[in-house]
Amino acid sequence: MFGKKKVGGGCCSAVAEVKRILTEEFIVMADTSKMMAVGIVGYGHLGQYLVERIQREGEAAGLRLAFVWNRNTERLKGSVPEELFLGQLSQFTERGADVIVEVCHPQIVKDFGAQFLSSAHFMVGSPSALSDPLLNKQLRQAAVHHGRTLYVPSGALWGGQDIQRLNDSGTLKALSIRMSKHPSCFRLSGDLLSDWKEGEGRRVLFKGSVAELCPLAPNNVNTMAAAAIAADSLGFMGVTGEIVSDTALSQYHVVEVEVTGANGFSVTTVRRNPAQLGAVTGTATYNSFWSSLLVCKGHGGRVYLC
């Protein structure tokens, strides 16, 4: 193969050229082996964003794709190299992922979360799944048992690690989160918002525990779920969640977090997350997911907010 290549300077140069190519290939192989191999589960908005960004910036960030799974493989064609398609999710172990990222649906967390943790770190994009106390316990135990980290991306939550610190110091007394969005941005089960008219203004759709809210709005409460995981001492039952429909919010979602500690300590934050009409996920949340993924390098057998 190399003999046919035209290399100036005769046989010594040809040998040097072969050595150079082999060395370069070896360096590439060695670098690839040091990179974190990422398995992406789900190829919707977040999955496509992460896959594209890993393809574009992964090498510099020390990340490479191990596999991409979507329930409909057709959607991967043309954007993802075929050798990275994973046909059956149950065969994920064959691809040797270091970290598996779920950006799909809470059901997949339930069906595969513990299995993922048996061989890789697991970043759970749909943390609302952990409102199920049994699954919550099962995943925490799997993380400890296998020495793998269950990563919870902070998403649109501001100050998650501060909440976790307050929780760990035993001084977190109360936590409430209000999410206000244009009605087209909600995906609710039941008839919480079956009728709405442009210009109708503000309407409180639900206020209660995050545990009760998760099944009603599984796609809209991930931020609250991340907060409830950080505030482990209060749990999903003890953290208050409120969702508000507001037709005036045509350009952004608003996330308000109110934290109460001991001796009159309190923090209130208001985050405006730019979002188009109908978008469940604010644009800043995509970047936030990427930053979270960069953190997933292994933090031992525990839950880690990233």
Ligand SMILES: NC(=O)c1ccc[n+]([C@@H]2O[C@H](COP(=O)([O-])OP(=O)(O)OC[C@H]3O[C@@H](n4cnc5c(N)ncnc54)[C@H](O)[C@@H]3O)[C@@H](O)[C@H]2O)c1
């Ligand atoms: N943690 C956060 O802050 C945060 C922010 C945004 C979205 N999310 C969650 O991340 C997940 C992905 O979000 P997205 O915006 O990419 O959603 P999306 O709807 O664009 O994509 C979801 C993908 O999963 C597939 N899917 C849906 N239900 C499935 C099921 N039961 N089994 C297998 N595949 C299924 C869909 O076909 C689609 O390809 C959702 O669960 C969403 O609630 C979390």
